[in-house]
Amino acid sequence: MSENHEIVMQAKHIVKQFPASRGRTLTACNDINLTMYKGKTLGIVGESGCGKSTFVRMVTFLEKPTSGEILYHGKNITGLSKKETWENRQNLQMVFQDPMASFNPKMKIRDILTEPLMNYKKIKRNERDAKARELLRMVELPEEFVDRYPHNMSGGQRQRISIARALSLEPEILVCDEATSALDVSVQESVIELLVRLQKEKNICMIFICHDLALIRSFAHQIAVMYLGHIVETIPGEDVSGNAEHPYTKALVGAQFSVHMDPAKKIESIESEAPSPLDVPVGCPFQNRCEHCTEQCKKEMPELKEIAPGHEVACFYVENITK
Numbered sequence: 041m042s043e044n045h046e047i048v049m050q051a052k053h054i055v056k057q058f059p060a061s062r063g064r065t066l067t068a069c070n071d072i073n074l075t076m077y078k079g080k081t082l083g084i085v086g087e088s089g090c091g092k093s094t095f096v097r098m099v100t101f102l103e104k105p106t107s108g109e110i111l112y113h114g115k116n117i118t119g120l121s122k123k124e125t126w127e128n129r130q131n132l133q134m135v136f137q138d139p140m141a142s143f144n145p146k147m148k149i150r151d152i153l154t155e156p157l158m159n160y161k162k163i164k165r166n167e168r169d170a171k172a173r174e175l176l177r178m179v180e181l182p183e184e185f186v187d188r189y190p191h192n193m194s195g196g197q198r199q200r201i202s203i204a205r206a207l208s209l210e211p212e213i214l215v216c217d218e219a220t221s222a223l224d225v226s227v228q229e230s231v232i233e234l235l236v237r238l239q240k241e242k243n244i245c246m247i248f249i250c251h252d253l254a255l256i257r258s259f260a261h262q263i264a265v266m267y268l269g270h271i272v273e274t275i276p277g278e279d280v281s282g283n284a285e286h287p288y289t290k291a292l293v294g295a296q297f298s299v300h301m302d303p304a305k306k307i308e309s310i311e312s313e314a315p316s317p318l319d320v321p322v323g324c325p326f327q328n329r330c331e332h333c334t335e336q337c338k339k340e341m342p343e344l345k346e347i348a349p350g351h352e353v354a355c356f357y358v359e360n361i362t363k
């Protein structure tokens with residue numbers, strides 16, 4: 041991504057550790073550096089447990105990093121007070137995999153859609169109906185849905201409601217955490233089309249967390265590939281199939297042609313299992329699954345190095361062949 045794009049948010053050296061059994065420490069995110077741009081989509085991919093959701097929870101103020109900074113328009117938001125966090129949260133909204141978990145099943149769609157606007161005192165009670173109808177039109181659902189309950193809707197329709205609700209506050213950043221993973225492929229596509237249209241219209245920065253590289257590459261401007269808490273490659277979305285360099289990203293690209301990736305399954309094209317996050321080896325985290333592993337990889341952690349504009353790779357093998 042070029043410098044011409046306006047930076048909205050930057051994660052700088054983000055580390056998140058959790059205490060684990062027998063006095064051990066689990067490092068879910070290890071020195072994460074990412075930049076998010078206005079009107080652009082950052083896709084974050086990786087297998088289950090690589091730290092995607094933990095990263096997103098920090099970006100959305102749900103958790104504080106152990107160390108590092110998250111800059112929102114240049115201001116560090118990791119140490120904000122409760123009141124400041126609440127005020128800032130309207131600029132940064134989330135859509136989750138399971139909308140039912142965040143909807144009150146006893147509330148009608150009218151009230152679900154306008155609850156955030158009421159909480160932030162952006163509309164009056166008598167404006168709820170008109171606003172809810174406007175939001176339904178925005179996500180291409182019939183206005184009559186204002187009187188429905190969420191359990192009387194399909195998964196795709198419910199996800200449209202989540203998107204409308206999240207965008208009601210006109211946030212600058214929309215975070216989608218596996219937002220389309222539970223949907224059938226055709227429904228998934230139509231929800232992505234909607235998100236892309238709304239992103240363009242409203243110039244929203246989107247962070248899209250997903251385990252499915254094939255899906256994310258179709259619309260992300262920038263993709264960060266995570267492995268055991270580390271970013272191992274960042275690459276422009278359109279380049280990810282042809283120009284991916286990290287052996288792990290290449291395996292992910294290979295896997296999308298063999299199986300539709302299931303987050304619970306290991307990557308088919310890699311022989312061994314990923315180590316436990318409690319047992320990340322010294323050196324490169326991918327070493328035990330990598331055919332190019334050398335003694336250096338077992339001793340030293342490769343740093344992310346730029347090999348082309350917007351394309352960074354953390355791998356000694358790639359460094360050596362591109363020298």
Ligand SMILES: Nc1ncnc2c1ncn2[C@@H]1O[C@H](COP(=O)(O)OP(=O)(O)OP(=O)(O)O)[C@@H](O)[C@H]1O
Nearest residue numbers: 058066068087088089090091092093094095303317
């Ligand atoms: N509150 C917590 N306490 C202890 N460990 C945690 C906590 N939250 C996450 N972890 C651990 O941190 C690691 C990263 O988890 P995270 O949920 O961020 O991964 P993920 O890539 O989002 O996976 P998934 O797609 O399955 O959600 C995992 O090993 C997880 O068990």
